[in-house]
Amino acid sequence: MLVVWLLAVALAGSLITLFMPRQSAKVAAGIIGAILIGIYVALLMHPGQGVNVRWIPAWGIRFHLGSDGLSLFLLGLTVVMTEVAILASKAEWGRMYYFWILFLEFGSLGLFSALDLFLFYIFWEVVLIPIFFLLTSWSGAKGRRAAMKWLIMNLFGSLFMLIGIVAVAVIHTQPAGPLTFEISQLVNIHMDARVTPWIFAAFFLAFAIKAPLWPFHGWMPDAYGEAPAPVTGLLAGVMSKAGIYGFLRIMLPLFFPEFVQYQTGLLILAVIGLIYGAFMALRQTDMKMVTAYASLSHLGMIALGIFSLTRVGILGATFQMVAHGLMVGGLFIILGLLEQRTGSRDIAAMHGLNASAPRMAAYFLFFALATLGLPGLPGFVGEYLIIQGLVAHEVVFAVIAVIVLVMAAWYMLRVFQGIMQGPDKGQKILDLKAGQVWWIVPLAGLVLLLGVWPNGITAHAVPSLYHAVHLLAAKGGGV
Amino acid sequence: MSSFHLMLPEYLVVGFVLLALLGNMLVGNRFRLASWLGLIGLLSSFVASASIWSKSLEPHVMVSGGIVVDNYSLLVNLFVLLAGIGAILLGWGERRWGQEFPVLVMISVLGMMILGLAGNTIVLFLGIEVLSLPLYILAASEHTAAGGEAGLKYLLLGAFSSGILLFGLALLYGALGSLSFIHFASLANTTSPLLWAGLALTLSGIFFKLGIVPFHMWVPDVYEGSPSAVTQLMAFGTKVGAAAILLRFLDFGFYLSPQWWGPALGYLAVLTMIVGNLLALPQTDLKTVTGILRLGHAGFLLVGVATHNLDGARAMLFYLLPYGFAVLGAFAVLILVAGNQDTVTISDLKGLAARRPLMAAFFIIVMLSFAGIPLTGGFVGKFYLLQAALFANQPGLAIGLVVGTLLGLGAYLRPVQALFSAGDESRAVPSWTLSGAVVLVVAVIGTIGLGVYPTPVVHLVNQSANFFWLH
Numbered sequence: 047m048l049v050v051w052l053l054a055v056a057l058a059g060s061l062i063t064l065f066m067p068r069q070s071a072k073v074a075a076g077i078i079g080a081i082l083i084g085i086y087v088a089l090l091m092h093p094g095q096g097v098n099v100r101w102i103p104a105w106g107i108r109f110h111l112g113s114d115g116l117s118l119f120l121l122g123l124t125v126v127m128t129e130v131a132i133l134a135s136k137a138e139w140g141r142m143y144y145f146w147i148l149f150l151e152f153g154s155l156g157l158f159s160a161l162d163l164f165l166f167y168i169f170w171e172v173v174l175i176p177i178f179f180l181l182t183s184w185s186g187a188k189g190r191r192a193a194m195k196w197l198i199m200n201l202f203g204s205l206f207m208l209i210g211i212v213a214v215a216v217i218h219t220q221p222a223g224p225l226t227f228e229i230s231q232l233v234n235i236h237m238d239a240r241v242t243p244w245i246f247a248a249f250f251l252a253f254a255i256k257a258p259l260w261p262f263h264g265w266m267p268d269a270y271g272e273a274p275a276p277v278t279g280l281l282a283g284v285m286s287k288a289g290i291y292g293f294l295r296i297m298l299p300l301f302f303p304e305f306v307q308y309q310t311g312l313l314i315l316a317v318i319g320l321i322y323g324a325f326m327a328l329r330q331t332d333m334k335m336v337t338a339y340a341s342l343s344h345l346g347m348i349a350l351g352i353f354s355l356t357r358v359g360i361l362g363a364t365f366q367m368v369a370h371g372l373m374v375g376g377l378f379i380i381l382g383l384l385e386q387r388t389g390s391r392d393i394a395a396m397h398g399l400n401a402s403a404p405r406m407a408a409y410f411l412f413f414a415l416a417t418l419g420l421p422g423l424p425g426f427v428g429e430y431l432i433i434q435g436l437v438a439h440e441v442v443f444a445v446i447a448v449i450v451l452v453m454a455a456w457y458m459l460r461v462f463q464g465i466m467q468g469p470d471k472g473q474k475i476l477d478l479k480a481g482q483v484w485w486i487v488p489l490a491g492l493v494l495l496l497g498v499w500p501n502g503i504t505a506h507a508v509p510s511l512y513h514a515v516h517l518l519a520a521k522g523g524g525v
Numbered sequence: 526m527s528s529f530h531l532m533l534p535e536y537l538v539v540g541f542v543l544l545a546l547l548g549n550m551l552v553g554n555r556f557r558l559a560s561w562l563g564l565i566g567l568l569s570s571f572v573a574s575a576s577i578w579s580k581s582l583e584p585h586v587m588v589s590g591g592i593v594v595d596n597y598s599l600l601v602n603l604f605v606l607l608a609g610i611g612a613i614l615l616g617w618g619e620r621r622w623g624q625e626f627p628v629l630v631m632i633s634v635l636g637m638m639i640l641g642l643a644g645n646t647i648v649l650f651l652g653i654e655v656l657s658l659p660l661y662i663l664a665a666s667e668h669t670a671a672g673g674e675a676g677l678k679y680l681l682l683g684a685f686s687s688g689i690l691l692f693g694l695a696l697l698y699g700a701l702g703s704l705s706f707i708h709f710a711s712l713a714n715t716t717s718p719l720l721w722a723g724l725a726l727t728l729s730g731i732f733f734k735l736g737i738v739p740f741h742m743w744v745p746d747v748y749e750g751s752p753s754a755v756t757q758l759m760a761f762g763t764k765v766g767a768a769a770i771l772l773r774f775l776d777f778g779f780y781l782s783p784q785w786w787g788p789a790l791g792y793l794a795v796l797t798m799i800v801g802n803l804l805a806l807p808q809t810d811l812k813t814v815t816g817i818l819r820l821g822h823a824g825f826l827l828v829g830v831a832t833h834n835l836d837g838a839r840a841m842l843f844y845l846l847p848y849g850f851a852v853l854g855a856f857a858v859l860i861l862v863a864g865n866q867d868t869v870t871i872s873d874l875k876g877l878a879a880r881r882p883l884m885a886a887f888f889i890i891v892m893l894s895f896a897g898i899p900l901t902g903g904f905v906g907k908f909y910l911l912q913a914a915l916f917a918n919q920p921g922l923a924i925g926l927v928v929g930t931l932l933g934l935g936a937y938l939r940p941v942q943a944l945f946s947a948g949d950e951s952r953a954v955p956s957w958t959l960s961g962a963v964v965l966v967v968a969v970i971g972t973i974g975l976g977v978y979p980t981p982v983v984h985l986v987n988q989s990a991n992f993f994w995l996h
Contacts, residue, residue, distance in 0.1 A: 104983045105912070142882075164908075168899040175898060178938075183878075183945045190942050198934055205927040209911060209920070216915045 048089040049096045049111045049159045052121065055082055056155055060148035063141050071141035072132065075148055079129035082151070086125045093118060096159065106215075106225040110162040115506040116294060116364060120158040120287055123371040124151060126492065127283045131276035133485040134379045139274075143184055147280075150176035154284050158291060163211045163227040166296070167204070170252075173285065174200050177269070177277070185272040192268035199265040203252035210248030213241070214300065233299045246304045249297050257289030257345050260319030270338040275382015278334070282341045283375025287367045290345065293352050294364065305355055312353040313443050319346030324450050327457040332391045333381055336461050340417060341374050343450065350447060351432035359435020364507045366428025369496050370417075373425060376489050377413040380406065383482070384465070387475040393461060398470035403477040407466040409486055414462050416493050418454045424496035431504075528587050531577065531594040534570040534602050535642075538635045541566025545628045556624045560613055563627030567609045567634065574602040578989075586644060590705035593644040593773075597842075600989040601641030601769040604845055608762030609634035611853045611968075615860055616754035617960035622666040629659035630758060637766035644777075645704040646694040649770055653690065653734065656766055657683050663755040664747055675750025682733070682743045690730025696723030709778035724779070724786065731774070734767040736823050738797040745808075748816030753863065756812055757856040760819045761849040768826045768845065772838055775830060776992050783833045790831035791922055797824030798929025805936040811869045814936055815855055818895065821933050822848050828910050828922050836913035838990040843909050846982060847894055847902025847975045854891035854968030858884060861965075862955045871940050876948015881955055885944045887969045894972045896937040897930050902975025909983075 059078030066074045096112030113121060128151040132144065153176065156169035174197055181193035211227070218235045219225050226232065237245065255262040270278050298305065305312070323343025330336045348370065351363030383406065385391050388399075400407035419425040429451060436444035478486065496503065529536070545562040552558060577599055584595035612630045616622060636656025643649045661683060665676025698704060700719035701712040733740040748756050779786060801820025808814045822844075829841025861884060862877065863869045878885040894901035907926065914922040975982060 101978075102980050102983060104980070104987060168904075171899045171904075175893070179945075182942050193942070194935070194938060197938065198931070201934060202931055205930060208908070209915070209923045209927060212908070212911045212915050212923070213920070216912070 047097060048085060048092065048094060049113050049121075049155075052082060052085050052089065052125075052155050053111070053152060053159070055085060056148055056152035060145050060152060063144045063148060066141050068140055069137055071144045072135065072137040072139075075132045075144035076129070078148060079125070079132050079151075082125045083129055086122055089113065090118070090122070096161070098161075101162075101165075105164075105227075107164045107227050108162050109165060110228065111156070111159040111165070112161050113159055115508065117158045117291070118506060119368045119503050120291060120371075121155060123287065123368050124154045124158065124284050126489070127280060127371060127375045128154075130375065130379065130485050130489055131280050134276045134279070134382065134482070135274070139184055143180070146176040146180050147276075150180075150280065154288070157288055161229055163215070163229055163232065163296070165227075166229075167208060167211055170207075170256075170288070170292075171201070171204055173288065174204075177273075177281065177285070180277050181269060181273055184274050184277070187272075188268065189272045192265070192272040195265045196269045199255055199262075203255035203262070206248040207252035210245045210252075213245050213248075217241070229296060229299065235300075242301070242304060246297075246301050246308075249292070249301070253289040253292035253297065255289070256292070257286050257349070258342065259289070259316065259345060259349055260322050260342065263319075263342055266342065267335065267338060270341075271332070271334060275334075275379050275385065278338075278382070279375040279378040282338070282378055283371040286341065286345055287371055290348055290352070290363065290367055293349075294360070298352070298360075302355075305353070309353060309355060313350065313440060316346045316349035316353055317443055317446050319343070320350065320447065320450050322346075324453040324457065328453065328460070331393055333393050333461050333465065334378070334385070334391050336393075336457060337374065337377055337381060340454065340457060341370075343454065344370050344374070344417070347429060347432060347447060347450075350443060351428075351435055354432070354435040354438075354440060354443075356435040356438055358438075359432055361504055361507060362428050362431025362433075362435055365424070365431060365500060365503050368503060369424030369428050369493070372489065372493050372496070373413055373416040373423075376486070376493065377410075377417060380410050380413060380486075383478070384410070384475075388473075393464040396465045397468045397473060398466070399473060399475055400466040401470045402474040405478045405483075406475075407462075409478070409490060410466060411462055412490055413493070414458045416497070418458045419451055422497050424493060424500065427497065427500040528585070531582075531585055531587075532592075533577070534574040534599075534606075535635065535638055537570040537573055538566055538631055538638065541569075542628055542631045542635070545631070549624045549628070556620045556626075559624040559627045560617060563613045563631050564610065566631060567606050567613065571603060571606040571610070574599045574606065578603070588648075590707060591645045591648045592642050594642055596989040596991070597769075597773070598638075598642035600842060600985065601765060602638050604765045604849060605634050605637035605641070605762045607849060608637075608758055608765065608853075611761070611856075611964050612754045612758040614960040614964050615757060615856060616752065618958060619752065619754070621668070622752065626663070626666060629663050633657075633659040633663070633758065634762060637762050637769075640766040640770040641773075643770055643773065644706055646697065646706075647704055649774065650687075650691060650694060652766065652770065653687065653730070656763060657687065657734075660755070660759060660763070663758070664751040666755065667750070667752050669750075671750040672752075673750075675747045678743055678750075679747045686730050686733035686740070689726050689733075693723050693726025693728075693730060696720075697727060699723070706774060706778035710781050721785075727774070728771075728786065728789075731767055731771050732793070734763060735771065735826070736764075736820050737793055737827060738800045738820060738824075741797070741801070741820050744816050744820060745804075745813050748819075749810055749813045749868070753812060753856050753860045756816065757852055760815065760856075761852045764819070764823060764826070765845050765849070768823075768830075768841060772830055772841060776833075776838060780833075780992075780994060787831055787833050790827055791919065794824050794827035794831050794922060795925030795929075797821070797827060798925050799824075799932060802929050802933035802936065805933065808936070809870045809872070811859055811871060811874075811940065814871075814940070815852070815859075818933060818936060819852075821929055822895075824929060825907070825910060825926060828914055828926055831922060832913045832917035832919060834913060834917045835990065835992060836909070836916050838992055839986045840906070840909035840913040842986040842990055843979075843982065844906035847906045847972060850902060850968045850971040850975070851891045851894040853964055854887060854972065855895070857961050857965040857968060858888045858891070861957065861961045864953060864955060871943050872949075873952070874940055874943045875946040876944075876950075876952075877955070878944040880948065884955065884957075884965075887965050888944065889941055890969050890972055892937045892941050894976070896934055900973065900976045902972045902979070905975055905979045 098110040101109040153173035160166040178197045323339045327339035348363045351359040416423040419429045545559045639652035661680040664679045805817040829837040894903035897903045897907045
């Protein structure tokens with residue numbers, strides 16, 4: 047039942063902020079975010095059964111929420127990153143801003159806990175709306191175009207997925223079976239070989255656009271660039287995981303034979319994204335865009351882990367989702383603070399800032415090193431597991447992945463050097479304030495904890511993945 | 526239950542039409558009185574329809590097959606009465622339209638109700654005419670050049686389409702020798718050219734009312750010139766009536782031979798969804814936008830008929846309700862924003878989010894429902910239609926529906942984004958009116974309610990469209 051409380055409090059909280067006085071909306075949102083973290087901790091201790099009640103009986107749709115090892119830590123990522131985003135936002139952005147942030151949290155929590163495909167789809171689209179309005183009203187000059195692009199591109203994928211969802215349910219009723227949208231029941235369907243590729247493509251498109259994976263990232267540069275830093279943090283940290291989560295939760299159990307069939311193609315797609323993101327990150331002069339393309343590259347890496355179709359690789363992807371969310375989210379928010387202080391995002395315009403802002407430089411370096419996969423930090427663990435999964439059968443891709451890892455160090459450190467080091471040209475900025483330390487230290491601590499104790503996640507995730515991966519074995523997958 | 530009881534909803538409307546006419550005659554020019562009579566008449570008819578529906582009766586056939594009262598016709602009553610009540614409330618303060626406005630709305634609604642229970646071609650034609658004649662006058666109730674143009678255009682094209690419809694019906698009678706839909710089914714096993722022509726012409730006549738591409742040319746001009754309250758009635762009520770009779774006509778009369786009309790309907794549905802949504806993109810006049818988008822939605826409804834299965838019929842009926850709520854809500858906002866202006870363009874919406882946040886929020890919800898975003902009724906309606914299309918093994922319809930939705934997105938999202946632009950400070954802040962607020966609140970509650978917990982309404986439509994002979 048705690049999952050339901052999580053959702054209910056997030057929804058009620060978002061509505062409460064609407065009725066708060068303008069200046070205290072941030073405080074209210076912060077308190078609600080903290081309560082949600084509290085509920086989440088309770089959930090972590092008692093990961094119960096969730097809830098499963100009839101919703102629209104005529105169509106066999108159930109209100110089925112639950113949390114297992116796959117989703118439990120993504121729920122955690124959501125509550126933590128939302129709280130960080132709230133605390134990193136400005137109070138004068140007003141109550142609507144905090145309403146949308148909390149509504150986004152509600153949608154994401156629902157997305158990561160839905161076990162009924164219809165319910166999953168509802169939340170899948172619900173999360174698009176807050177981002178649309180956040181981009182419309184609280185973003186840069188080209189925010190509206192970015193918002194439009196975000197919504198239309200994502201809906202393009204989602205609507206075809208909707209056809210896929212209904213098609214899967216309809217196929218499940220033939221020749222004799224109940225109409226149901228329960229994921230755990232739909233995995234037993236037998237699809238006609240002529241329709242399966244189409245349904246596979248419909249699901250794949252939706253998840254690949256949301257993530258985004260190359261070449262479906264058209265909305266990404268605009269949206270990441272225009273959104274205010276906390277929203278970019280949520281987009282890259284939480285939203286991008288929704289697409290990856292869809293692969294793990296829905297596509298792997300449903301389409302394992304197709305994954306085996308198309309494995310090489312999918313791996314090539316992921317590896318192109320990996321390389322493309324890295325090269326684009328190297329070329330950017332805008333520090334936010336470097337991180338945006340770095341994130342695209344990392345998502346390619348996570349996708350490689352999934353498409354390796356080995357238990358280790360998938361486990362690595364599961365772990366990396368959470369770790370990457372925390373790291374890249376933190377990085378975007380630090381960059382946002384930097385932008386606020388300097389008024390620019392151009393790497394060339396900043397030099398030697400570590401002289402005036404040593405603390406900020408330290409945290410920047412910490413998150414940058416975490417993303418580039420320094421041993422001891424979680425990026426390394428995730429990437430190690432993914433590469434281990436690849437080495438078994440797909441050595442070529444493992445080698446490419448390792449080479450790109452070197453490039454990751456190059457593009458991340460290039461930004462750090464450019465901004466923080468180098469000749470001190472008298473540019474002075476304000477260092478981190480005491481109020482900001484409150485959220486940045488716990489976030490960094492959490493990253494560090496995952497780096498030295500990855501077992502905290504992997505031990506939980508393994509049983510859940512067993513379910514997916516065992517099923518694969520039953521369907522003839524070589525694991 | 527006696528036939529008087531079964532027809533009580535219709536009798537109530539007729540009675541209140543007479544009362545309002547009498548009142549207008551005796552008491553003089555009393556707009557308020559007529560409006561109240563109209564409101565009470567339609568509300569009481571609504572209650573009567575609902576209470577008869579809840580007794581879940583067997584279908585009753587009267588007047589030698591001309592009138593069929595069943596759950597289906599009663600549900601159609603509920604929908605069109607909702608549209609009529611909405612029209613009267615939205616036109617509440619508009620004295621300049623004269624005291625005949627509520628009376629004409631009631632007569633038009635009566636025509637829509639007749640379409641719901643028509644069982645033969647005579648009653649079909651009667652319904653179409655009773656529906657249309659008052660609308661010709663209503664379209665011109667704004668005494669401006671645009672209003673006159675709208676009325677005249679609607680009259681001429683409407684008369685033309687009625688002629689086509691009548692010719693088609695005559696050919697059908699010639700080919701089959703019967704007027705009653707139920708007899709058509711058993712008689713229509715020949716492939717005489719007379720029958721083909723009759724069917725094609727009849728469908729064309731109905732498509733005109735429904736605004737299906739390529740019979741849609743009249744829609745933008747008529748919508749732009751007519752007062753918003755009337756446009757609402759055309760967009761919601763007329764569509765319910767025309768869709769209801771289309772479904773009844775085809776699923777009662779020609780259910781044995783769907784191969785004749787199914788593919789044609791399918792192609793028209795896809796064409797309408799795509800063209801309708803494409804045409805809306807460059808428009809700036811909001812009434813025209815809503816009017817053209819209505820075309821897209823007519824295409825969605827046609828999907829339900831074209832699938833020719835039980836799910837399709839039910840999905841179409843279901844879709845009418847969230848669509849209707851969205852139309853009511855959108856026009857309520859348009860009327861509130863317009864104030865005394867004739868037209869509302871997208872730029873009139875600028876700054877509304879800052880000045881009237883609640884109004885803007887309601888408008889957003891309604892627009893998202895049109896666009897079919899989850900947690901609104903529009904999404905559940907589209908989902909039902911998709912189910913119907915795929916159960917009928919017609920993925921083409923499903924893809925058309927999705928493509929149409931995508932094309933329409935831009936048209937729905939531009940007004941929404943305009944709400945957040947910096948507004949023109951010289952414009953008066955739109956003020957709330959009680960009647961407008963009532964319509965808007967009901968529409969928004971209905972939209973969200975259908976999106977979050979559609980189960981009761983799904984039950985309602987499933988009970989109403991029990992055409993067991995479809996499968």
